[in-house]
Amino acid sequence: MTAILGISAFYHDSSACIIIDGQIIAAAQEERFTRIKHDSRYPHNAIEFVIKYAKLEVNNIDFVVFYEKPFLKFRRLLKSYLACAPKGFISFNKSMSIWLKGKLFQKHLIFKHLNSLDNSFTNIDKIKFCEHHYSHAASAFYPSPFNKAIILTADGTGEWATTTIAIGEKNKLEIKKEIKFPHSLGLLYSAFTHFTGFKVNSGEYKLMGLAPYGNPIYEGKIINNLVDIKDDGSFRLDQSYFDYIAGNKMISNKFEKLFGHQRRDPNKEQISQFHMDVAASIQKVTEKIMLKICKSLKREFKLPNLCLAGGVALNCVANGKILKEKIFDNIWIQPAAGDAGGAIGAALGFWYDKLNKKRNVITSDAMKGSYLGPEYNQKIIEKDLKKIGAVYEILDEDELLEKTVEHLTNSSAVGWFQGRMEFGPRSLGCRSIIADPRSEDMQKNLNLKVKFRESFRPFAPSILEEDLKEWFELESKSPYMLLVSNVNKDKTISQNDNDKNFFGIDKLNLKRSEIPAVTHVDYSARIQTVNKNTNLKYYKLIKKFKDRTKCPVLVNTSFNVRGEPIVNTPADAFKCFMGTNLDVLVIGNCFLIKNNQNKKLENKYHKKFDLD
Amino acid sequence: MIKQQKLISSILCFLLQIFIFFIINLIYFIIILPTSLILRLMHLDILNLKFEKINSYWIKKK
Numbered sequence: 001m002t003a004i005l006g007i008s009a010f011y012h013d014s015s016a017c018i019i020i021d022g023q024i025i026a027a028a029q030e031e032r033f034t035r036i037k038h039d040s041r042y043p044h045n046a047i048e049f050v051i052k053y054a055k056l057e058v059n060n061i062d063f064v065v066f067y068e069k070p071f072l073k074f075r076r077l078l079k080s081y082l083a084c085a086p087k088g089f090i091s092f093n094k095s096m097s098i099w100l101k102g103k104l105f106q107k108h109l110i111f112k113h114l115n116s117l118d119n120s121f122t123n124i125d126k127i128k129f130c131e132h133h134y135s136h137a138a139s140a141f142y143p144s145p146f147n148k149a150i151i152l153t154a155d156g157t158g159e160w161a162t163t164t165i166a167i168g169e170k171n172k173l174e175i176k177k178e179i180k181f182p183h184s185l186g187l188l189y190s191a192f193t194h195f196t197g198f199k200v201n202s203g204e205y206k207l208m209g210l211a212p213y214g215n216p217i218y219e220g221k222i223i224n225n226l227v228d229i230k231d232d233g234s235f236r237l238d239q240s241y242f243d244y245i246a247g248n249k250m251i252s253n254k255f256e257k258l259f260g261h262q263r264r265d266p267n268k269e270q271i272s273q274f275h276m277d278v279a280a281s282i283q284k285v286t287e288k289i290m291l292k293i294c295k296s297l298k299r300e301f302k303l304p305n306l307c308l309a310g311g312v313a314l315n316c317v318a319n320g321k322i323l324k325e326k327i328f329d330n331i332w333i334q335p336a337a338g339d340a341g342g343a344i345g346a347a348l349g350f351w352y353d354k355l356n357k358k359r360n361v362i363t364s365d366a367m368k369g370s371y372l373g374p375e376y377n378q379k380i381i382e383k384d385l386k387k388i389g390a391v392y393e394i395l396d397e398d399e400l401l402e403k404t405v406e407h408l409t410n411s412s413a414v415g416w417f418q419g420r421m422e423f424g425p426r427s428l429g430c431r432s433i434i435a436d437p438r439s440e441d442m443q444k445n446l447n448l449k450v451k452f453r454e455s456f457r458p459f460a461p462s463i464l465e466e467d468l469k470e471w472f473e474l475e476s477k478s479p480y481m482l483l484v485s486n487v488n489k490d491k492t493i494s495q496n497d498n499d500k501n502f503f504g505i506d507k508l509n510l511k512r513s514e515i516p517a518v519t520h521v522d523y524s525a526r527i528q529t530v531n532k533n534t535n536l537k538y539y540k541l542i543k544k545f546k547d548r549t550k551c552p553v554l555v556n557t558s559f560n561v562r563g564e565p566i567v568n569t570p571a572d573a574f575k576c577f578m579g580t581n582l583d584v585l586v587i588g589n590c591f592l593i594k595n596n597q598n599k600k601l602e603n604k605y606h607k608k609f610d611l612d
Numbered sequence: 613m614i615k616q617q618k619l620i621s622s623i624l625c626f627l628l629q630i631f632i633f634f635i636i637n638l639i640y641f642i643i644i645l646p647t648s649l650i651l652r653l654m655h656l657d658i659l660n661l662k663f664e665k666i667n668s669y670w671i672k673k674k
Contacts, residue, residue: 079659081640081644081648082644082648082658083648083659083661084648085640085649089640092640093633093637096639097636100632100635165670174673175673176672176673177670178670178673180660181659183660228669230667230668232667232668235669236660236662236664236669238663239659239661
């Protein structure tokens with residue numbers, strides 16, 4: 001037996017995973033334990049969890065693989081400062097002090113932490129490193145159902161690479177070409193995230209959600225000034241519009257001058273049509289680049305399969321466009337496409353490529369539905385709920401599903417906490433808030449009263465896999481909620497001339513389909529297909545909802561409030577339940593109704609989390 | 613005794629911070645800044661910042 005611990009840390013979304021003989025056993029993000037969103041610190045808790053879950057001691061681990069190479073990253077930093085000095089002096093001072101105090105000596109840092117967890121772990125040579133984008137590529141290829149595939153990774157930056165093309169075949173993976181820092185599709189998108197007043201490295205999905213409200217009128221401005229795109233999709237950014245090389249800020253004054261607006265201050269300025277148009281424009285440019293790259297890859301390598309990873313692969317609208325264009329026969333996207341997934345890639349890459357182990361392609365789902373986190377049995381759930389003072393009843397599965405569906409059809413918002421926590425940014429039916437998608441007010445209510453977030457944000461549908469084609473224009477399954485597609489025409493409600501006069505956020509007030517709560521203003525939806533083999537209980541719930549309503553769709557959003565990590569424990573779930581306007585909470589077989597709870601346990605804690 | 617040790621360790625920590633700060637500044641002004649100026653005088657584009665009239669910006673992975 002060979003156990004490999006994969007670690008991703010020190011940038012954002014720290015995580016750990018454990019694989020045994022090439023099989024992913026457990027993976028979790030540190031933020032879920034520390035309750036600090038995108039926690040970048042050394043993932044103590046995640047490591048302890050994965051090791052414990054695998055029933056191992058630290059000393060039983062054969063290799064520890066870190067997801068990037070710190071020396072290469074340090075060299076990139078030095079070279080960047082060389083290129084822009086005397087600009088960047090303050091940033092140089094700050095970052096060098098962090099690097100010299102320990103970040104540079106990560107092998108010793110990791111060893112020290114692991115040794116403190118188990119002092120019989122004494123072999124520092126067990127700790128290995130692999131390149132950031134190799135980790136991404138490995139996380140996309142090895143769990144994929146393909147024997148041979150093209151792997152496209154794109155994110156902000158790793159060591160040097162920001163975009164890479166790799167070919168994976170059997171157990172081997174080779175990066176063929178790359179685009180290097182500072183030219184980065186991820187950073188380009190992040191620059192616009194910053195410009196529109198959202199947080200970099202977490203608000204990107206908001207920008208994507210905002211895009212359908214606008215018109216891409218600045219597309220030409222972006223392409224003619226900010227980015228030079230070649231026919232094969234490769235690109236460079238005009239750095240005079242950006243300021244991130246020196247590490248001071250994302251954009252320069254020239255960027256603001258180009259658009260005739262200053263960066264939106266979220267505390268002072270509301271989102272306007274201008275910001276929506278900017279969002280639509282950068283989304284269009286991103287899609288254009290991704291499509292160009294994909295088309296040229298298909299021409300060059302003539303392979304039918306594509307794997308995607310890296311933060312840009314979380315842009316499910318762009319993913320949906322790639323799928324729709326039918327450039328490739330099959331696409332597989334790593335559900336934890338961001339840096340958290342790097343832990344899985346580092347471990348799998350080492351197992352297959354470096355240890356040269358045989359790879360048997362798993363066509364079902366090597367990621368196990370991405371349900372790789374902690375789980376709590378009924379006994380622990382009851383003990384925890386009792387300790388908190390929750391009032392609950394215990395139901396058998398049939399009663400539980402029946403009662404949940406009854407509340408859903410009465411427009412209740414339900415906290416759904418079952419089985420193993422999801423790995424990656426999406427809730428996939430184990431730590432989810434669910435609701436009836438047919439309700440016209442549900443989107444607004446969930447956003448404003450449950451999630452306490454901006455009203456423009458869309459919600460995603462979970463649909464039974466077998467009913468997908470009847471409701472959406474999507475031909476392939478989407479188990480990880482990483483593909484966007486339109487609601488089928490026969491389920492939509494056509495607009496009259498008066499409706500077409502709605503602009504911006506007002507577009508929200510129009511009912512667009514039979515499932516308005518999950519239909520975005522452009523008739524699109526970020527779909528999760530639910531399969532009985534990966535999440536039977538959730539499948540049964542939706543099936544029961546369908547039997548009652550003829551609608552095989554539920555609203556599925558992450559179980560948290562804005563800015564908070566997704567709940568991990570029953571106590572986190574109860575806190576969120578009591579801190580929001582959720583009506584019902586279902587944890588394991590425990591059924592909780594808000595009105596039955598002690599009012600003194602209410603705690604509107606969401607204000608302590610900032611908006612992304 | 614413990615108080616004394618704590619005091620000594622915090623003084624040492626403080627001195628270390630100053631030392632690191634001093635070293636970083638030294639590196640910047642002795643190495644980074646002059647090298648950067650030389651590179652600029654020689655028109656060397658070490659980060660490949662310029663737009664070029666070529667077919668592709670992809671770089672073959674070595």
